[in-house]
Amino acid sequence: xxxxxLKTAMLLLATIPAAAFAQRTxxxxxxSAEDAFGSNIGNERVxxxxxxxxRGFSPITAGNIRIEGVxxxxxxxxxxxxxxxxxxxxxxxxxxxxxxxxTGVVDYQLRSAxxxxxxxxxxxxxxxxxxxxxxxxxxxxxxxQLIAMTGASISAEDNAYGTTSVVTxxxxxxxxxxxxxxxxxxxxxxxxxxDREPRAVYVTAGPFLPPEVRRHRYTGPEWAAHxxxxxxxxxxxxxxxxxxxxVVTGLFRSSSASSKSFSHQLVDVTKEGAGRRVLHxxxxxxxxxxxxxxxxxxxxxxxxxxxTIHLSGRARDRKSSYGGAATIDLGxxxxxxxxxxxxxxxxxxxxxxxxxxxWTVGAAYExxxxxxxxxxxxxxxxxxxxxxxxxxxxxxxxxxxxxxxNGTLAIEISPNVAVYAGYSRGLEESGVAxxxxxxxxxxxxxxxxxQVDAGVRWVINPDIRAVLGVFDVRxxxxxxxxxxxxxxxxxxxxxxxxxxxxxxxxxxxxxxxxAVLLDPRxxxxxxxxxRVGRRPIGQTRRFATLSANYALAAVPxxxxxxxxxxxxxxxxxxxxLLRTPAVGTLAMGARYRFELAGAPALLQAQVSNVTDVFxxxxxxxxxYAVNSPRTFQTSLTVDF
Numbered sequence: 001x002x003x004x005x006l007k008t009a010m011l012l013l014a015t016i017p018a019a020a021f022a023q024r025t026x027x028x029x030x031x032s033a034e035d036a037f038g039s040n041i042g043n044e045r046v047x048x049x050x051x052x053x054x055r056g057f058s059p060i061t062a063g064n065i066r067i068e069g070v071x072x073x074x075x076x077x078x079x080x081x082x083x084x085x086x087x088x089x090x091x092x093x094x095x096x097x098x099x100x101x102x103t104g105v106v107d108y109q110l111r112s113a114x115x116x117x118x119x120x121x122x123x124x125x126x127x128x129x130x131x132x133x134x135x136x137x138x139x140x141x142x143x144x145q146l147i148a149m150t151g152a153s154i155s156a157e158d159n160a161y162g163t164t165s166v167v168t169x170x171x172x173x174x175x176x177x178x179x180x181x182x183x184x185x186x187x188x189x190x191x192x193x194x195d196r197e198p199r200a201v202y203v204t205a206g207p208f209l210p211p212e213v214r215r216h217r218y219t220g221p222e223w224a225a226h227x228x229x230x231x232x233x234x235x236x237x238x239x240x241x242x243x244x245x246x247v248v249t250g251l252f253r254s255s256s257a258s259s260k261s262f263s264h265q266l267v268d269v270t271k272e273g274a275g276r277r278v279l280h281x282x283x284x285x286x287x288x289x290x291x292x293x294x295x296x297x298x299x300x301x302x303x304x305x306x307x308t309i310h311l312s313g314r315a316r317d318r319k320s321s322y323g324g325a326a327t328i329d330l331g332x333x334x335x336x337x338x339x340x341x342x343x344x345x346x347x348x349x350x351x352x353x354x355x356x357x358x359w360t361v362g363a364a365y366e367x368x369x370x371x372x373x374x375x376x377x378x379x380x381x382x383x384x385x386x387x388x389x390x391x392x393x394x395x396x397x398x399x400x401x402x403x404x405x406n407g408t409l410a411i412e413i414s415p416n417v418a419v420y421a422g423y424s425r426g427l428e429e430s431g432v433a434x435x436x437x438x439x440x441x442x443x444x445x446x447x448x449x450x451q452v453d454a455g456v457r458w459v460i461n462p463d464i465r466a467v468l469g470v471f472d473v474r475x476x477x478x479x480x481x482x483x484x485x486x487x488x489x490x491x492x493x494x495x496x497x498x499x500x501x502x503x504x505x506x507x508x509x510x511x512x513x514x515a516v517l518l519d520p521r522x523x524x525x526x527x528x529x530x531r532v533g534r535r536p537i538g539q540t541r542r543f544a545t546l547s548a549n550y551a552l553a554a555v556p557x558x559x560x561x562x563x564x565x566x567x568x569x570x571x572x573x574x575x576x577l578l579r580t581p582a583v584g585t586l587a588m589g590a591r592y593r594f595e596l597a598g599a600p601a602l603l604q605a606q607v608s609n610v611t612d613v614f615x616x617x618x619x620x621x622x623x624y625a626v627n628s629p630r631t632f633q634t635s636l637t638v639d640f
Contacts, residue, residue, distance in 0.1 A: 024122065024602075024637050027044065028041070035500045036048055036499075037090050037091060039512075046545070048515070055471055057103040062103055062426070067109075068110060069098075071292070071293040071314045074254045076191075079171060081151030082151070089104055089107055091469045103473060112138065115144050118639055121637070127633050133154050135153065149172070149173045151169075151170070171187070182239045183238045202266045203622055204270075205270055207572075213273075213336055224281070228258030231255045234253065247296055247297075255289075257288075264279055274333065294313050297311075307366070308367075312360075312362045312364070313360070316358050317357050319354075319355050322432070323390075323391075325349070357386075359383045361380065373411040380403070423452050427449075429447075430475075431478075434623070436620045436621065439487075442486070449473070464501070475491070479537060489526045489532050490525065490532065491524055493521050496519060499514055511546070519541065530575075533576025534576065535571040546563065557593040562586070592604075596638055609630045609631065615627040
């Protein structure tokens with residue numbers, strides 16, 4: 001089957017103009033990171049936070065996503081063929097970001113347009129037996145007025161769980177400048193996932209960890225595999241009107257659909273390693289969203305002060321289906337014993353359908369005073385409506401009309417030191433119930449959230465920057481109750497201190513390092529009644545990361561790379577009776593830039609989890625998944 005997918009990818013690649021691609025040998029996320037709060041370029045990521053976790057929460061789950069600075073509701077992940085990088089906007093980096101949101105915002109950037117045709121190809125091997133081929137590019141159609149960016153890839157994935165899949169992706173985007181003051185960016189991408197087996201989740205029978213198991217070994221049946229596709233398309237428009245007016249618009253459609261999918265659990269796992277293997281087979285599911293934003297801004301100067309007023313309108317219309325899964329009990333046995341049982345007959349139940357419509361209008365004011373500081377104030381009025389059509393029950397609906405506020409202030413104490421403070425209030429999504437819950441995949445309600453943060457930035461010298469911040473984030477808390485129903489159980493507060501240091505410490509040595517000290521706490525009646533512990537599941541109180549590159553002067557083109565990650569123990573169950581151990585991992589590698597047949601080339605190699613640390617990762621209440629063992633991967637990138 002993989003050979004058929006390879007032929008498909010080759011046909012996709014053949015449709016891309018041969019002399020037109022964007023350079024990738026210059027990608028270096030460590031050297032380009034502005035801070036340690038989370039950056040991604042190409043296949044590399046550094047920093048404390050990621051799009052899936054910021055200050056203990058998920059901006060993606062909350063819906064705090066932007067593309068080129070424009071609001072988008074995105075149920076389908078972006079493929080790397082479409083987007084070049086992502087940045088977590090939190091703390092100081094969110095100070096002058098329009099309508100900042102609690103838990104931060106993730107801003108994605110489309111692949112760069114080049115006025116010169118360039119071909120970039122990446123061939124990679126690992127981890128394990130994985131292989132990939134990526135081709136990206138940019139080519140001028142009408143000089144710098146119209147430039148196309150295209151890409152395609154195929155990867156045979158192989159991961160820590162022993163599960164494999166074949167993923168193909170293709171994208172196309174255009175940057176059209178009909179005049180120097182107008183830019184229009186239409187784009188489209190699609191990613192297909194085939195033959196992806198589900199990872200195993202181990203649910204213990206009590207407050208203890210499962211016995212250690214072999215990693216990179218799939219023990220489920222071969223017929224339990226996911227197939228689906230993710231599609232994103234849209235158009236972004238930017239225009240400067242006169243000298244002080246600017247218009248930004250965006251309209252998007254994002255769709256995530258699966259023709260079949262499964263979850264794989266080992267439940268009631270004992271200390272001796274016995275458990276019951278249960279699969280959940282889901283009927284075809286689809287989540288589709290139309291969303292967009294229109295924004296008008298006017299700027300004017302007053303001596304050393306720049307004032308900007310923004311008027312914004314955002315909207316989304318999301319439709320989802322879930323539920324109706326068939327439960328397949330494959331019996332009890334040893335959790336490491338493979339399950340070769342043939343596919344049994346099963347039937348799906350009725351599905352639940354929900355529809356979310358949300359309109360948000362807002363106004364914001366920004367002021368920048370050269371050498372003094374900046375101020376940003378915003379207010380939004382949002383109208384959130386959700387309709388749920390469930391089997392055999394009347395249609396239900398909820399409506400939430402809320403005023404949302406934000407304000408930030410930064411003061412320059414000196415040319416190198418600035419202090420900042422901010423407040424934001426949001427209405428965010430809270431995700432879906434996890435697979436280990438009785439109400440798995442159920443969509444949860446929207447929630448009101450708040451965030452207060454403050455800190456100081458110190459530009460030590462032009463090459464080195466440090467940030468120290470504090471924050472307080474509050475949200476309703478959802479977790480599994482004593483019946484294993486995933487529901488609201490009180491309020492969660494994450495208070496913490498975060499630190500970032502980035503830059504070139506000395507010639508050739510670039511560093512991105514940071515740490516978070518977090519105090520996550522739960523409050524509410526279930527906590528006071530002893531039904532839930534005071535610490536939320538899956539959270540750690542300490543996390544630190546360091547990524548470094550060192551270019552060897554003695555060997556031109558050779559750079560040594562390293563990464564260290566550490567987190568403290570995580571709460572593993574609802575009553576806080578168990579914590580997983582603290583874990584630290586080390587990665588080491590090298591990058592070598594050279595010329596291959598006259599073209600720039602980059603050879604990379606990396607060993608992850610060098611000491612082969614075993615870790616049980618907390619998936620949900622008393623539910624665990626394994627981490628990745630020691631792995632090796634290498635890639636060759638060439639720009640033509």
